[in-house]
Amino acid sequence: MEWKRLGDAQKTDFLAGRSAEAIDQARLKFLLGDRSKEGREFHKRSSVLGPIARSAPVYVGKPNPKWLASAGVSGYAAFLKKAAKRNAMVYVGSNGGALHGFDAVSGEEKLAYYPGALYRVGHGGYHDLALAGFKHRTKYVDGIPSVSDVKVDGKWKTVLVSSLGGGGRGLFALDVTDPTKLSDAGKTVLWEFTHKDDPHLGYTHSKPILTQMNNGKWAAVIGNGQGASGADGTAGQAQLFIVYLDGPGGDGVWDLGKDYLRISTGQGTAASRNALFAPIGIDSVIPQDGKVDLIYAGDLYGNLWRFDVTGSGSWSGPAKPLFKGNKTRPITAIPAVGVAPASVTSAVSLSGRRSDAKTHPVMVFFGSGRLLADADKAASIVNRFYGVYDDGSAITDSLTEADLTVQQKVYSTATARVYKNDLKVGYAKRKRGWYITLSDAGERVIDRALVKGSLVYFNTVIPDTSTCDAGGKGWEMVVQMANGGSATGIQWDFNQNGSLDAGDTHAGLSFAGRKTTKGQPGGPQIIGDQLFSPLTDKVKPGAAAGPRDHFKNTKIASAPGISGRISWTELQQQKSD
Numbered sequence: 001m002e003w004k005r006l007g008d009a010q011k012t013d014f015l016a017g018r019s020a021e022a023i024d025q026a027r028l029k030f031l032l033g034d035r036s037k038e039g040r041e042f043h044k045r046s047s048v049l050g051p052i053a054r055s056a057p058v059y060v061g062k063p064n065p066k067w068l069a070s071a072g073v074s075g076y077a078a079f080l081k082k083a084a085k086r087n088a089m090v091y092v093g094s095n096g097g098a099l100h101g102f103d104a105v106s107g108e109e110k111l112a113y114y115p116g117a118l119y120r121v122g123h124g125g126y127h128d129l130a131l132a133g134f135k136h137r138t139k140y141v142d143g144i145p146s147v148s149d150v151k152v153d154g155k156w157k158t159v160l161v162s163s164l165g166g167g168g169r170g171l172f173a174l175d176v177t178d179p180t181k182l183s184d185a186g187k188t189v190l191w192e193f194t195h196k197d198d199p200h201l202g203y204t205h206s207k208p209i210l211t212q213m214n215n216g217k218w219a220a221v222i223g224n225g226q227g228a229s230g231a232d233g234t235a236g237q238a239q240l241f242i243v244y245l246d247g248p249g250g251d252g253v254w255d256l257g258k259d260y261l262r263i264s265t266g267q268g269t270a271a272s273r274n275a276l277f278a279p280i281g282i283d284s285v286i287p288q289d290g291k292v293d294l295i296y297a298g299d300l301y302g303n304l305w306r307f308d309v310t311g312s313g314s315w316s317g318p319a320k321p322l323f324k325g326n327k328t329r330p331i332t333a334i335p336a337v338g339v340a341p342a343s344v345t346s347a348v349s350l351s352g353r354r355s356d357a358k359t360h361p362v363m364v365f366f367g368s369g370r371l372l373a374d375a376d377k378a379a380s381i382v383n384r385f386y387g388v389y390d391d392g393s394a395i396t397d398s399l400t401e402a403d404l405t406v407q408q409k410v411y412s413t414a415t416a417r418v419y420k421n422d423l424k425v426g427y428a429k430r431k432r433g434w435y436i437t438l439s440d441a442g443e444r445v446i447d448r449a450l451v452k453g454s455l456v457y458f459n460t461v462i463p464d465t466s467t468c469d470a471g472g473k474g475w476e477m478v479v480q481m482a483n484g485g486s487a488t489g490i491q492w493d494f495n496q497n498g499s500l501d502a503g504d505t506h507a508g509l510s511f512a513g514r515k516t517t518k519g520q521p522g523g524p525q526i527i528g529d530q531l532f533s534p535l536t537d538k539v540k541p542g543a544a545a546g547p548r549d550h551f552k553n554t555k556i557a558s559a560p561g562i563s564g565r566i567s568w569t570e571l572q573q574q575k576s577d
Helices: 008-015 026-031 066-070 076-083 126-130 342-350 374-378
Strands: 058-060 089-093 099-103 109-113 146-152 155-163 170-175 189-194 209-212 218-223 239-244 260-264 276-282 294-299 304-308 336-339 362-367 384-390 409-412 416-419 433-437 450-452 455-463 472-480 513-515 525-527 530-537 548-555 562-565 572-574
Touching (some): 026 126, 109 170, 218 294, 336 455, 384 455, 416 472
Antiparallel strands (some): 155 170, 209 218, 276 294, 294 304, 336 362, 409 416, 416 513, 450 455, 472 513, 530 548, 562 572
């Protein structure tokens, strides 16, 4: 980044309140790592790399999805062979202002992308980062990036798309196919899409879905988020954005219906604004072709929506939500989806309900709760975690909690939970799922669950309300897909002694919940027979600034019956219940 290459609006940002910038470009140099004025005129940084708050690192190595090549997708096999030679990279957003790209082996920074949408005068802007006393209350690249191999302008590329999260109302796309060419901004930066292009886009914390739609176009799919300012007939409604990766074309103007789509739920008003959060898409139509057919996402009103994007592209918003919840329990985390267990589908068939045989019946898992601002920490609402059956049938009436069965504790302490293993949900009597009441004060779900085998892994958080740091606790949870109960036998190393033994069960049942001793757990990950939970704890007095992050790894039992990935996202097939 050079001063002479900045536009007038960008220079105005750096010049705000500092006329000397036109001569020494000290703020610009500060942004790029110069520390000579820190502690005097400028803010004293603990690290040149700014804090990473809601963003998360994404590893990009050799292309892996060989099923695309084996399926005969045009040109992908050749792309796979060429890209296999590239060096691995790690990309992550930072509240120091940039989306960073690091060599995964050496750690050398190869990319620092400062989105154009974040240049501004007044509160925010890049000049704020240098201000003496800056406390990082202003966010920047605060979203979680998504990376995938996609087809853009007829060519296969590896593309990164990220929202700005709490940093701004927008998202951007970068071509990260070849790490040796990231310094060429003209080729690396594909586009930016902001609320100036469509005022219905707010501060979206969604992780975008990168997928091919059924009209043949490749797109980033994202919820509109909070803080939208649209003023037309759909003002304040929760809305789904489908932004085509080819971008706005030669004129640089984003045309609704051509360059992107906006699908409204109809729920929300200008006076009481709703917002759609993180979506998940599945390839549910048989036979599967790698294109997204159904998209699930929660909203601020506590609804769980299902968008049908089958067909050639004349998609309309759903008339009713799949699940209608309560406004006091917003659904802000990305749902998880798994193929419904055989015990569930067989019981549902006994109820007399006929499903569409062309789609996979699924279970959708999601929790309620929000933690988008410091003010949310003190919320005392009793939240839930849900498991809902969906066979793809037309939604004539939304499901409510009355259509679900509440799970019951059979044993609990301050640090352990066991739920009823053989709870009868009542699928044969037209019940359509279950829910767990999260009983600790302030407990909520803010991250996605994980389906593995016949189990669902999810974590809850309990924020520390006494500090603005990231302190608090939470629960690591493992329950059965079919009824939300504890599984029989040993499923995970509950007592953390390094082995799977009798101490990991109670009365023959696996523990369903374990409270963290310190730190709020993020979304679970499983690699082999290890369950990983990222933990974020507050900083102790005298410690370096910024939250303290670490991972807890836990041995788990193997999950039999997994046949692998059968959709564009994380829908997994199991052979038996």
